[in-house]
Amino acid sequence: MEPSTSRRSNTSIPYPFGIASNSLSQGFQISCGPRSRISGPGGPVLSIGDSVFGILDISLLDGSVTILASINSQQCKGNSSINLEGTIFTFSDARNKFIALGCNVVAMLLNSNSGYSGGCASFCSSKDNIVNGSCSGVACCQAPVPKGLKKLELEFGIISNKDNDILPCGEASIVEQNSYVFSSSDLSNTNNTKPQYRPVVFEWSIDGSCEEAKETTAYACRENTYCYNSSNGVGYRCNCSKGFEGNPYLQGPDGCQDIDECSTRNPCTHKCVNTKGSFQCRCPAGMTGDGLREGSGCNGAGTLVIAIVTGLALLVLLFILGFWTHWLVKKRKLAKTRQRYFMQNGGLLLKQQMFSERSQLHIFTSNELDKATNNFSDDNIVGRGGFGTVYKGILSNQVVVAIKKAQRVDQTQMEQFVNELIILSQANHKNVVQILGCCLETEVPLLVYEFITNGALFHHLHNTLAPMSWEKRLNIAVETASALAYLHLAANIPIIHKDVKSSNILLDKNFTAKVSDFGASRPIPYNQTHVTTLV
Structure with a gap:
């Protein structure tokens, strides 16, 4: 509810006072008086019984209203009596x-x-x-x-x-x-x-006590306020809580709002932060105290500390910038090196062949395989051979793979290497280890195969503590022959393995044979009947 204003005067009438229904209750109603020595030029007047008083001021802070009245008695005229009983008013003992x-x-x-x-x-x-x-x-x-x-x-x-x-x-x-x-x-x-x-001052209050009023819907104190009982013991009043100002009897923007002490009176010697109902003074780093102008302020070797802290912060910033620049240069240099290796190892040719042959071969980045093998840690080595070292790796999608890292590479045979890689990727047989992809960003190409859990046949044949049964041996021989027959006859282009031995035959968890290690393999045209098999 907005404060009322007399229609014939500029006098502001704060709520709970008001004209007619704009007031809190009937006791707070005022009216506009005629021009007179009591109310001035049509100012607000207060009616109590048969008496009318011109209003000079209404205070919400101490719950008072100042009126213009003749409250006296002359000896020659006898006694005079003014009765405020039954009203919200009492003679102010503090201001009269x-x-x-x-x-x-x-x-x-x-x-x-x-x-x-x-x-x-x-x-x-x-x-x-x-x-x-x-x-x-x-x-x-x-x-x-x-x-x-x-x-x-x-x-x-x-x-x-x-x-x-x-x-x-x-x-x-x-x-x-x-x-x-x-x-x-x-x-x-x-x-x-x-x-x-x-001028005479009346105190006013709302009927009842704070304790009683808080239990009713007629409680007059709004948000961010506190209630206090009148000192004369006949009612209660409201005031804005500490750090707030406005009309405690109104809700919203005209009610008690937060005071921005930082902008209104700047109570701090240094930084001031306004909070709801209060504020905080903050001292610079290295200084102590409450930060208040009227308190202890901020003390200590603040300037020196600030200079030291600023210098250290600048050094840290320069160090970070230098480290970041070095890292960026190193990263760009590494990217160029990887790109150079990719070109040397036939990366463009491989992409062209994959596109033309519609191969499902995946080209891995060196970062992917570094993460999969913990930077090719020795703990992940699962085999060594004449063509290189085999590492166990776990890809980001949790697929377990075997990664073969060659010991050397013949740059003159890159075109043949790419062609053979495409052919091997198309070999699809249950007894042939499936090649999943490769990485060409390293000095020597890395080949990625499916991981076979039981290792090489060689270790099982020579394990005297757990000898293999003849049934398993025969099954492995049959499955190996089936794989070789597929490579020689059923593949799109016949492939000669050229290095069939027990260490190149792997066994899965069910002891199913998987022919692997095609490092010496060669494709042969259909019209060629002989091939050199010397390794």
Whole structure:
């Protein structure tokens, strides 16, 4: 709900006060008064009983409303009574004072429930003793307003009739303590029939206590606020929590919003970080303290530490840049080397042959095989032969492979090597080890085969602790012959193995024979009946 504004005045009326339905409840309703000495040019007025008071100010911070009123009693006219009982208002004991004007009189505040509440006595010896601005018992006296005063009753008493002709009639009032300064001219007004209007402060509160109100839907305190019971004990009020400002009775942007202390008052000596409801002061590295301008600030050898830290950070940055540059140069150099090896080992020719023959052979990168074999660790060696070393590897898709690394390569036979690689990739027989691909980015080509778990037949034949049965031996012989027959007769181009021996016949987990190691193999045309088999 937005704060109301009088239609005939620029006076702001903060919620819970408002005109008609814009207020929290009926007790907070105000109206627009006519032009008068009470309300000014159509300003807001507050109606209490049969009395109407012009509003000078409404404070949400201390729960007060300052009005312009004549709350006094003249000795010559008898007693005066103002009753705030049954309303949300109470005379403010913190911001009002009780004053009495006259000579040799006692002005007393009465409370019909508890009797005497307070008062003061004013004396005079002569008019010469009266001092303007002083209200200390000579022609003017003052006393505090009792707490929780709602019904005002005044009574005068005469101490002595001597010299009472100086000021024949006394007057007592409740006024806002900072607005009234005694003047001897006020004494001439004590017999004046016209009322004297002065600022007076009422405290207001919402009916009930915080504890009771929080249990109801009518609880008036909104987000980022706290509730406190009025000091006069007749209700509760709301205030914005520490670090927030706004109207505690409103929700949204007009309610209690976070104060950005960093931009409004910059309380820190160095860096200030605003947080919800508060802020943080941060000292530079190497300095200690709370960072507050009104606190211990930031202390220590901050400048030197900052210089050292900055220097170290710069050195680290330069080191990182140098390392990164070296790594980048090394990476580019390695990429060029790999590209050179790929060209030397017939990479372009292999790609052309694969395309024309529609071969499923996979060309691996050196990084893939390095990862698969832990950089060709000796722990992964599973065999050695005349043509090179065989490593066990695990590809990124968890397929286990055997990778053969040749010891040497004849650069003059690259075209023949590529042709034979394509032919071998097309050999598809259950007793022939399947070649999966190759890598040409290394100094010598790397061939990738399916991994056969039981190793070479040679080791099983010579294992006296677990000799092979004749049945297994015969099966292996038959399967080996079947593989060789396939290579000689059934393949697209006949292939002569040229190095058949027990160490080149592998056995899987079911002891199925797999002919391997085609390093010395040669394809022969169909029209050729003889081939040199010397290795």
